[in-house]
Amino acid sequence: MISVRPLYILKEEYIVQYQTQIRELKKQGFSIIGYARKSVRSEDHETRIKLLRLMYRRLKERSMVDRVFVSYSSQASDPLSQRDMNQEYELLTTAISGRKYPM
Secondary structure (H helix, E strand, O other), X not given: OOOOOOOOOXXXXXXXXXXXXXXXXXXXXXXXXXXXXXXXXXXXXXXXXXXXHHHHHHHHHHOOOOEEEEEOOOOOOOOHHHOOXXXXXXXXXXXXXOOOOOO
16 A cells, blocks of 8 residues: 655745744743654664664754654554553663664
């Protein structure tokens, strides 16, 4: 089965404006939190980790997030409080971010 979805990309000309707004929020004392999620699919573990690392890196670089919440395998409709409860969280965060919790 082939699934199709729209892809939204922030144009380069808006990235500077976007990052300026984030810097202003940080100056006001806000913490910026990012979120990366992989749907439940048949990807192998290594591919899934590689894709999550890419999302993690982009959130850090483009959105200048302070922390990243990562969901290894969940549906968009799953409540946040129940996502990945059966996973070894510390092991996954180390694999994705390259450092120990918290991300």
